[in-house]
Amino acid sequence: MATAPHLLTPLPSLSKDVAEWVESVRQLTQAKAVRWCEGSESEVKELTAELVRSGDLLPLNAEHFPGCHLARSHPSDVARVEHLTYICTQSKDDAGPNNNWMAPDEARAKMRSLFSGCMKDRTLYVVPYCMGPIDSPYSRCGVEITDSPYVVLNMAIMTRMGRPALERIAREGTFVKGMHSIGELDPERRFIMHFPETLEIQSYGSGYGGNALLGKKCHALRIASWQARTEGWLAEHMLIVGLQNPQGETHYVACAFPSACGKTNLAMLIPPASLPGWKVFTVGDDIAWLTPGPDGRLWAINPESGYFGVVPGTNPETNRNAYEMIRRDTLFTNVALTEDNQPWWEGLTTGKPVIDWQGRPYDPANGPAAHPNSRFTVSARNNPAYSPHAEDPRGVPISALVFGGRRRELAPLVYEARDWKHGVLVGASVASETTAAATGKVGVVRRDPMAMQPFCGYNFADYWAHWLNVGAKLKNPPRIYHVNWFRRDADGRFLWPGYGENLRVLEWMLRRCAGQASANETAIGNLPRPEDLNVKGLNVSDADLKALLSVDPALWKKEVADIRAYLQGYGSRLPAELLNQLAIVESRLG
Ligand code: GTP
Ligand code: SPV
Numbered sequence: 095m096a097t098a099p100h101l102l103t104p105l106p107s108l109s110k111d112v113a114e115w116v117e118s119v120r121q122l123t124q125a126k127a128v129r130w131c132e133g134s135e136s137e138v139k140e141l142t143a144e145l146v147r148s149g150d151l152l153p154l155n156a157e158h159f160p161g162c163h164l165a166r167s168h169p170s171d172v173a174r175v176e177h178l179t180y181i182c183t184q185s186k187d188d189a190g191p192n193n194n195w196m197a198p199d200e201a202r203a204k205m206r207s208l209f210s211g212c213m214k215d216r217t218l219y220v221v222p223y224c225m226g227p228i229d230s231p232y233s234r235c236g237v238e239i240t241d242s243p244y245v246v247l248n249m250a251i252m253t254r255m256g257r258p259a260l261e262r263i264a265r266e267g268t269f270v271k272g273m274h275s276i277g278e279l280d281p282e283r284r285f286i287m288h289f290p291e292t293l294e295i296q297s298y299g300s301g302y303g304g305n306a307l308l309g310k311k312c313h314a315l316r317i318a319s320w321q322a323r324t325e326g327w328l329a330e331h332m333l334i335v336g337l338q339n340p341q342g343e344t345h346y347v348a349c350a351f352p353s354a355c356g357k358t359n360l361a362m363l364i365p366p367a368s369l370p371g372w373k374v375f376t377v378g379d380d381i382a383w384l385t386p387g388p389d390g391r392l393w394a395i396n397p398e399s400g401y402f403g404v405v406p407g408t409n410p411e412t413n414r415n416a417y418e419m420i421r422r423d424t425l426f427t428n429v430a431l432t433e434d435n436q437p438w439w440e441g442l443t444t445g446k447p448v449i450d451w452q453g454r455p456y457d458p459a460n461g462p463a464a465h466p467n468s469r470f471t472v473s474a475r476n477n478p479a480y481s482p483h484a485e486d487p488r489g490v491p492i493s494a495l496v497f498g499g500r501r502r503e504l505a506p507l508v509y510e511a512r513d514w515k516h517g518v519l520v521g522a523s524v525a526s527e528t529t530a531a532a533t534g535k536v537g538v539v540r541r542d543p544m545a546m547q548p549f550c551g552y553n554f555a556d557y558w559a560h561w562l563n564v565g566a567k568l569k570n571p572p573r574i575y576h577v578n579w580f581r582r583d584a585d586g587r588f589l590w591p592g593y594g595e596n597l598r599v600l601e602w603m604l605r606r607c608a609g610q611a612s613a614n615e616t617a618i619g620n621l622p623r624p625e626d627l628n629v630k631g632l633n634v635s636d637a638d639l640k641a642l643l644s645v646d647p648a649l650w651k652k653e654v655a656d657i658r659a660y661l662q663g664y665g666s667r668l669p670a671e672l673l674n675q676l677a678i679v680e681s682r683l684g
């Protein structure tokens with residue numbers, strides 16, 4: 095039955111809990127107006143028009159990029175700020191050596207003084223959202239309060255936002271409370287605080303991505319990982335992709351790679367012409383919530399409904415689908431402009447930049463034209479390869495889990511863990527070069543276990559123990575792999591072409607899962623021999639392939655020592671099983 099909009103229950107009366115909390119935040123921030131977000135298309139249009147009028151959004155060339163806009167963030171506010179991100183648990187040990195920690199009382203007092211009166215001249219937006227399909231038992235809801243209409247527009251794309259979420263909150267009686275203000279955009283007055291014990295997030299002083307779109311990393315990973323541990327599931331920094339083989343069978347794979355290490359690209363992979371008959375379906379590109387199912391398999395949902403993706407490098411050659419996807423109804427942040435107002439970024443082979451990401455005339459002396467962490471926000475519905483099962487409330491069954499990192503040397507193209515316990519060690523020992531997705535130096539190798547170093551809401555030692563427990567509950571656990579698309583030679587050239595060609599590696603994994611492919615059993619795990627990979631039509635020299643698929647025992651002995659030192663940094667909470675697994679690898683290295 096269709097209801098006329100003016101007959102709908104007013105949003106604040108749907109949930110007394112939410113309304114009371116919003117009122118308390120209004121009093122604290124002294125917002126000049128309060129606007130509850132309904133989540134309708136007309137509301138998004140209206141907000142967009144307001145932002146265009148205020149000059150905060152720039153419409154892009156309507157012929158080539160219909161419905162697209164450009165936002166420029168403050169030049170000091172272009173990436174996540176890990177050093178200003180805190181987990182505020184009663185006990186410091188619960189946050190662990192992997193997190194910055196602040197006592198909840200101290201953090202609350204600090205944030206109270208920052209939020210006090212901060213919205214005097216601004217509108218307070220109330221954004222109810224659902225992470226995951228609105229009717230899935232695995233989904234979780236939250237409400238973000240923000241004074242940034244840019245954040246509202248992003249949340250409208252990235253989450254199921256508005257009335258249905260608020261209705262679910264009213265039914266369930268529980269939600270994550272997220273408070274956000276851009277404040278003065280002063281890096282000295284910028285904090286991202288998490289209170290997992292009370293399901294609260296407080297973020298001040300940044301309007302950018304993971305710092306400000308609280309449904310994403312703050313809720314769906316840091317808070318959710320904490321909830322997942324108490325409830326027996328996993329919240330992970332993983333893409334989810336469906337791979338349909340030429341026989342018509344589809345298998346789902348979930349992969350954890352650190353930020354800007356290839357998740358969106360793999361989730362939207364385009365099969366090379368020399369592998370005919372394969373089809374690829376995107377379920378998710380950044381976050382997976384995984385639950386042991388009654389059938390003993392691991393089932394996954396994507397809590398998001400859009401992509402906040404890295405723009406540079408996207409082009410018709412590397413990924414035609416991604417390129418086509420962002421040519422309509424897309425919100426660009428921090429890209430450059432061509433003379434005729436088209437967005438431009440490094441990696442595009444057509445057009446040339448005249449205005450850089452800061453709005454200045456382009457001068458190569460100022461660095462790249464588009465910021466290396468410039469992003470697109472786009473609805474998953476724009477993706478030509480969007481899987482219909484992404485909306486399935488039960489999620490999809492996972493056949494393989496893949497960890498990966500960006501490493502010039504050492505890590506081979508792919509190896510397979512011997513079993514789940516070994517796989518947990520493989521995940522826990524992931525290391526990767528830092529990227530522009532977070533502020534700080536780029537290209538430094540650091541440990542990034544399960545690609546969750548910036549996102550795990552509790553002590554990694556307890557997290558690994560939880561991973562071991564989840565595995566013990568699975569009668570049909572997925573196989574676990576490690577990949578590295580980023581091996582280079584001495585001149586810096588990539589040894590592996592990557593992108594669509596990565597399907598060859600996934601194909602070997604799926605044949606392994608089906609018991610149809612052989613492998614070379616090495617100390618670190620099982621590697622394909624060159625003849626185990628489908629290399630038909632692949633343009634990689636025999637020497638490069640050999641280098642990609644070999645294990646250097648001397649280098650790996652050093653790596654094992656480094657992993658041991660890292661793990662021992664977690665002290666007595668570290669599960670002994672990880673050191674047992676490491677000892678097995680070490681003894682096999684001889
Ligand atoms: P976040 O959104 O930060 O979590 O990043 P992501 O993991 O989704 O990474 P994305 O797919 O956006 O890729 C990041 C960068 O790596 C882009 O510049 C890509 O062009 C590049 N890239 C992705 N896949 C490959 C690959 O297989 N090989 C190489 N050499 N580069 C790749
Ligand atoms: C990442 O950094 O892993 C991202 C972008 O996906 S952000 O939303 O900023 O976290």
Ligand code: MN
Binds near residue numbers: 354380
């Ligand atoms: Mn990410």
